[in-house]
Structure formats: C-alpha cells, structure tokens
Amino acid sequence: MIVLPQLLNELLDRVTEKRAGHLALDFARHALDIRQGEIDEEVMAACRECLVAGHEAIQLGEATPRLLQAQESLYAVAERWEGNRNRLATGAGLTMQAVRVGCQRMLEEAREHVMRGSLLTCQDLAREIQSGIGAWCAEQTPDKGDDRRHAARRARWEEARWQVRHIIETEPAPGETGTER
Numbered sequence: 001m002i003v004l005p006q007l008l009n010e011l012l013d014r015v016t017e018k019r020a021g022h023l024a025l026d027f028a029r030h031a032l033d034i035r036q037g038e039i040d041e042e043v044m045a046a047c048r049e050c051l052v053a054g055h056e057a058i059q060l061g062e063a064t065p066r067l068l069q070a071q072e073s074l075y076a077v078a079e080r081w082e083g084n085r086n087r088l089a090t091g092a093g094l095t096m097q098a099v100r101v102g103c104q105r106m107l108e109e110a111r112e113h114v115m116r117g118s119l120l121t122c123q124d125l126a127r128e129i130q131s132g133i134g135a136w137c138a139e140q141t142p143d144k145g146d147d148r149r150h151a152a153r154r155a156r157w158e159e160a161r162w163q164v165r166h167i168i169e170t171e172p173a174p175g176e177t178g179t180e181r
Helices: 004-014 017-034 041-060 065-078 092-111 122-140 147-170
Strands: 079-082 085-088
Touching: 004 122, 004 147, 017 041, 017 092, 017 122, 017 147, 041 065, 041 092, 065 079, 065 092, 092 122, 122 147
Parallel strands: none
Antiparallel strands: 079 085
C-alpha cells in the first residue's frame, strides 16, 4: 500500500526551496477553493492576491512591493475580534503561512528583522492543510457514530492525494531548465 503522506514528504524533500515555496502557495489555494463558500469575499480576494504576489516574489527572488502591499491588505481585511481575543478570518491564516513558507527570508530582508522560531516548511503546511480539510469535512458530516471520523480521514487522504498529484503534474522533467516554478 502506498502511504500518501509519506510519499508526499519524500517528494517535498527532493524539491528545491523555490519549488517548495510555489507548492505551498498552490496547496493553500486548493484549500481556499475547497472552503470558498464560507470565506468572506473580501478576505478571499485578499488571500488570492497575496498568493499571486507570493508566486511573483518567489519567481523574482525578492519581496516585491506588490507582496508587501498584498500582505498588509490581507492583515487589514482578515482581522476579526472575538471577545478579548484577536483571530484571523477563515482562510487568512493559512494564506499567511503559505506566503511565509515561500517568502519568509525575502520578507525578513525587506523588513530588516528576523522572525523568531524555525522556518515553516512546505511539509508542515501540507500536513496542516490536510488536517484542516479533514476537520472541516467532519463538521459537514451528520453525527452518526464513526461517520465524522471516517469522513475526516477520507478528506485528509484525498487532500494528500491531490497534493502528491499536483507535485507530479507540475514537476519539470529532469534536465529541463526555465520551466521550474
């Protein structure tokens, strides 16, 4: 039996940092597409702009003014207050993490400060997205015995399958140049 999360980790271990950044943004976009009906339109638009700007910055190798502006705009529209605790609107946190995977070093250089903690990896983000999609799917399933648990497990599996397929479909052939994204 193929264990997709293990295969995904192996595939992601072999891609370049640049490619992992693009994949993280693609994974986040896929998760946003799945949950699009429950994400505020203004937040969704800001998330999508931030993801596009992230791809652009990775391609250029520097945090572009477009990325910095998109990130600030996303923060502005995504802030929501719940009691005394600040939280981000649905989809925004995931988008920010994906941008962090692909652009953290560039953003640090552009803002001239170092973020604390270790770098978030594409593998970390892929697992978090799988878990989030599983939890969301369980919430959508009527509570009948183990149905929610099975629905969550199936959704995590399907998300891992999509992620593996996406890597395989978008990975350039060995020796190809100029096609790496």
